[in-house]
Amino acid sequence: MGADEVAAALAAHAGGQAIEIVRNGSWGMSWLEPLVEVEVDGTRIAYGPVAPEDVPDLYAADFLRGGAHASRLGPTAEIPWLARQERWTFTRCGRIDPASVDEFRAHGGFKGLERAFALGPAGVLDEVKASGLRGRGGAGFPTAIKWQTVAGTASDVKYVACNADEGDSGTFSDRMLIEGDPLTLIEGMAIAGFTTGASRGYVYLRSEYPLAKQAFEKALAAARDAGWLGENIQGSGFDFDIELHLGAGSYVCGEETSMLESLEGRAGLVRYRPPLPAISGLFGKPTVVNNVITLASVPEILVRGGEAYGALGTGRSRGTLPFQLAGNVRRGGLVEVPFGLTLRELIEDFGGGTYSGRPIRAVQVGGPLGAYFPEALLDTPLDYEAFAAQGGLIGHGGVVVFDDTVDMAAQARFAMEFCAHESCGKCTPCRIGSVRGVEVIDRIVAGVQREANFALLEDLCDTMVDGSLCALGGMTPYPVRSALKHFRADFERKSPVEPGGASTARDADGRRSAIEGAGP
Amino acid sequence: MPTRYDPQIGAEIIASHGARPEMLVQILRGICDRYGWISDAALRQVADALNLSRADVHGAARFYHDFRTAPPGRKVVKICQAESCQAMGSRELTAHAERRLGVELNGTTADGEASLEPVYCLGNCACSPAVMIDERVYGRVDAARLDRLLGRGTA
Numbered sequence: 001m002g003a004d005e006v007a008a009a010l011a012a013h014a015g016g017q018a019i020e021i022v023r024n025g026s027w028g029m030s031w032l033e034p035l036v037e038v039e040v041d042g043t044r045i046a047y048g049p050v051a052p053e054d055v056p057d058l059y060a061a062d063f064l065r066g067g068a069h070a071s072r073l074g075p076t077a078e079i080p081w082l083a084r085q086e087r088w089t090f091t092r093c094g095r096i097d098p099a100s101v102d103e104f105r106a107h108g109g110f111k112g113l114e115r116a117f118a119l120g121p122a123g124v125l126d127e128v129k130a131s132g133l134r135g136r137g138g139a140g141f142p143t144a145i146k147w148q149t150v151a152g153t154a155s156d157v158k159y160v161a162c163n164a165d166e167g168d169s170g171t172f173s174d175r176m177l178i179e180g181d182p183l184t185l186i187e188g189m190a191i192a193g194f195t196t197g198a199s200r201g202y203v204y205l206r207s208e209y210p211l212a213k214q215a216f217e218k219a220l221a222a223a224r225d226a227g228w229l230g231e232n233i234q235g236s237g238f239d240f241d242i243e244l245h246l247g248a249g250s251y252v253c254g255e256e257t258s259m260l261e262s263l264e265g266r267a268g269l270v271r272y273r274p275p276l277p278a279i280s281g282l283f284g285k286p287t288v289v290n291n292v293i294t295l296a297s298v299p300e301i302l303v304r305g306g307e308a309y310g311a312l313g314t315g316r317s318r319g320t321l322p323f324q325l326a327g328n329v330r331r332g333g334l335v336e337v338p339f340g341l342t343l344r345e346l347i348e349d350f351g352g353g354t355y356s357g358r359p360i361r362a363v364q365v366g367g368p369l370g371a372y373f374p375e376a377l378l379d380t381p382l383d384y385e386a387f388a389a390q391g392g393l394i395g396h397g398g399v400v401v402f403d404d405t406v407d408m409a410a411q412a413r414f415a416m417e418f419c420a421h422e423s424c425g426k427c428t429p430c431r432i433g434s435v436r437g438v439e440v441i442d443r444i445v446a447g448v449q450r451e452a453n454f455a456l457l458e459d460l461c462d463t464m465v466d467g468s469l470c471a472l473g474g475m476t477p478y479p480v481r482s483a484l485k486h487f488r489a490d491f492e493r494k495s496p497v498e499p500g501g502a503s504t505a506r507d508a509d510g511r512r513s514a515i516e517g518a519g520p
Numbered sequence: 521m522p523t524r525y526d527p528q529i530g531a532e533i534i535a536s537h538g539a540r541p542e543m544l545v546q547i548l549r550g551i552c553d554r555y556g557w558i559s560d561a562a563l564r565q566v567a568d569a570l571n572l573s574r575a576d577v578h579g580a581a582r583f584y585h586d587f588r589t590a591p592p593g594r595k596v597v598k599i600c601q602a603e604s605c606q607a608m609g610s611r612e613l614t615a616h617a618e619r620r621l622g623v624e625l626n627g628t629t630a631d632g633e634a635s636l637e638p639v640y641c642l643g644n645c646a647c648s649p650a651v652m653i654d655e656r657v658y659g660r661v662d663a664a665r666l667d668r669l670l671g672r673g674t675a
Contacts, residue, residue: 001647001659030646169602172643207549207586208642210655246549248584251640265544266576267583283542325646327607332646355608364603398645402607414606418640424583 002052003034009055010036017064025180025215027094028322028334029081037076040066046073081350087336088309088320089297090173093180099218101226104183110228112299116191117236119302121151124195128298130306132318137163137254137291138366138395138471140317140384143298146288149278150196153286158198160189160288161263161281162295164205164212165247165254168367170326170398174292176334178205178212181296182219186229186242188295191302192288193240201242202282204259207249216244251368251422255470256289258424269426270470291396293322314340317383317394325351327364327400344378347401358403362411362487366395368418369475371482372402372411391482393475408487412480413441419476430473433464437480447496454491457484521556523591527565529554534569541570548581556596557588593628593635597621597670598652601638604645609662613649614638616663620670634670 007021029035035048036058045066047058054071061069073079076094087093096103104110116124129144150158162185166174178185189201205213220242223229231239245263247253253262257271260282281287297319301309309319317339323346325332330352337346343363347353354360362372371392373380380386387394402411416437423430437460444453461477468474484491522529533550537543544566551562558581567577581587599605599614614625621629621636628635644650647659653669661669 033647166643167641169600169641170604170645171641172645175643208639208652211657245546247586248545248549248552249586249639250584262545263542265540265542265546265580267580269583326604327645327648329646334646368603398604400604400607400645406607411603411606414603418602422640 001030001033001049005052006034006036006050006055009052013055013059015059019064022097024096025093025098026176026334027076027082028090028176028336029079029331030333031331032073032079036063038064038066040064044076046076046079047071048073081331081333084350085336086312086320086338088300088304089184089293090177090181090322090334090336091300092184093177096181098180098182098215099222101183101222101228104181108303109183109299110187112302113187113190113194113228114234115302116194117234117238121195121197124191124302125151127302127306128195131301131309132306132313132316133294133297133301133309134317134384135291136293136297136321136396137256138168138393140394143290143294146278146290147192147196149276150198150286150288153279155286157200157283158193158196158286158288159282160192160196160198160201160290160295161256161260161277162189162201162203162292163254163256163259163289164203164209164292165259166206166209166292166396167251167254168369168396168398170364170400171324171367171396172326173322173324173334173397175209175212177292177296178209179215182212182216183223183228184296184299185216185292186219186223187299188297189242190229190233190238190240191298192290192295194238196286196288198286198288199239199241201240202263203242203244204247204253204263205244206247206254213244213246220244250424251418252424252470252472255472258470260287260289267424269424272469293396312338314338314381314383315385317385321382321394321397323382323397323399325399325401328354328356328403329399329401330355339383340381342379342381343373343399346382346399347378351399351401354401354403356403356405358405360401361404361406362402362408364400364402364411364479365398366393367398368415369393369471369478370395370398371478372408372486373482374486377486391478391485393478408483408490409441409445409493410490412483412491413438413445415476415479415483416441419472423472427467427469427473429464429467430469430476433460433468433473434476436460437464437476441480441491444491445494447494450492450496454484521554521591521594525555525559525561527561530562530565531569534566539569541572544570544572544577544580545584548577548584548587552587556592557590590628592637593632595634596637596652596654597634598637598639598642599625600640600642600644600648600650600652602641604641605649608648610649613651613661613663613666617666617670620667 032048037044061067133143134140253268258268262268322336419434567574642650651661
């Protein structure tokens with residue numbers, strides 16, 4: 001949004017005043033960015049959004065001493081949007097210089113790992129179990145059980161593989177954490193390694209995040225220099241180091257077994273399960289595969305206690321989730337709150353409604369494999385089970401808002417198109433089903449044998465759900481079906497084509513084909 | 521970006537990853553970052569150096585969207601095509617870029633000045649629609665802003 005230009009303007013207009021510009025990570029208040037903070041008598045005063053051309057004005061308003069200005073927001077910590085959140089995983093993000101081990105330490109960093117050393121592996125497992133933490137990548141599998149499986153599998157070598165291939169549209173919490181507080185991820189991975197007996201970690205980071213790559217490389221170097229990675233960490237006798245791998249623009253590599261294939265240097269074709277990666281994962285060794293946010297949540301859980309974390313939330317969704325407000329929303333950004341808030345509270349109270357000012361028509365939660373919810377379902381609480389009951393998913397916590405100009409048939413078509421584009425090709429329901437899905441939706445929209453094609457699409461969705469190897473083919477039907485269920489009128493805008501020759505058309509093999517007819 | 525593939529540089533990139541076969545994707549990444557694409561000459565060299573079959577290397581290289589099979593334009597313009605940006609008009613923005621550059625998505629202008637590519641999420645979803653030009657990401661890009669970012673060289 002232009003923070004580099006603002007920083008350059010701040011330096012250029014300083015006019016001999018001694019200022020120190022610290023490029024801290026984002027607080028997640030994207031709608032107020034670029035955000036400038038000034039520390040006045042120990043309190044940080046925020047100004048935003050600031051454009052480079054506002055900078056002379058800010059100096060004139062004496063912002064260095066917290067002077068009044070149209071963009072002045074008051075003390076950062078008191079901005080209601082931020083003050084209403086309960087930050088655990090993102091407790092330091094925005095606060096500190098991401099590359100500084102000293103600042104990280106000064107704000108409680110590595111205290112979780114120190115506590116892990118004191119508790120021992122069994123003690124850490126108890127804390128993680130008490131927290132109720134479930135995998136934040138989307139599947140929601142209990143973290144403690146996964147770690148326990150790896151810990152209990154005998155092997156000379158074990159690995160921790162961090163999935164930072166955050167490909168879901170509407171999600172950016174992994175990116176924000178790695179850019180704003182990467183040492184927390186390093187700490188979380190070290191705790192996972194210590195608990196399970198792994199001494200080598202991998203981070204698989206998507207290539208679309210060049211700034212995160214830079215930030216993580218700096219953090220790795222800083223952690224090694226300060227003795228928080230490497231041999232005999234802080235005299236504990238525990239060895240652990242991390243290697244950074246970059247992805248290459250493949251969405252399916254965010255699927256855990258596809259990611260493991262890619263980490264081993266091959267095309268990201270998904271693997272059959274079993275065996276589970278926890279038993280036979282990277283290079284055939286027991287591997288903890290966790291998302292960035294899962295791993296980064298553990299240090300604070302150890303600092304404040306698993307029970308305190310587990311006391312937050314609702315039902316079987318314990319603790320907090322950093323939700324990400326995106327799409328057509330007025331106040332977008334990262335909102336870490338306990339589970340249980342309703343989707344409407346998140347979108348309206350935090351998000352302030354649509355950016356365009358038009359009514360909300362649909363909300364997609366959980367990325368391209370997540371269902372589209374209509375306005376009538378906005379009171380669903382943000383909770384894994386409550387979303388599943390409505391045919392949806394929380395996934396990685398991305399929330400994409402659409403206003404009333406959206407064409408839901410086009411969104412359903414895109415879901416199939418995206419699956420066709422990203423399918424690894426290993427299983428037929430995904431590889432072929434997605435291509436056929438696009439064609440069938442095109443025929444429905446064109447009005448060709450509409451009812452028969454609606455039935456065919458339902459059947460195709462069943463085949464993909466039941467027959468696909470992984471979530472890409474298996475869950476692409478979620479957004480498609482939700483669009484059919486809640487927004488059927490969007491598929492029926494064109495008047496149907498008169499049944500004529502098309503209805504009795506036969507395909508090349510002479511079989512009568514329900515999908516034969518005029519093309520899109 | 522250099523236009524002619526230099527096997528010496530290829531060898532350096534391979535060596536920097538210890539010539540380990542499990543580093544294949546990272547080695548291809550290194551070559552693509554340097555040259556913008558992966559030529560047959562590069563594929564052949566990597567296969568030899570890692571003691572892999574050319575089919576293995578080809579298969580991996582062609583699996584990943586990032587690894588181009590032809591040189592890109594001098595400037596690479598990526599427009600996000602995913603849902604969050606769709607909700608903020610990325611379809612219209614893409615159509616505008618296609619008209620302005622005179623190429624379709626996945627095309628390169630005749631003068632080799634710019635390539636227009638799709639990307640599926642830049643993680644800048646709170647400031648959609650998002651565009652990446654070379655390595656820089658821009659948020660809240662409308663047609664006028666895109667024209668300014670593209671500058672005069674690509675009318």
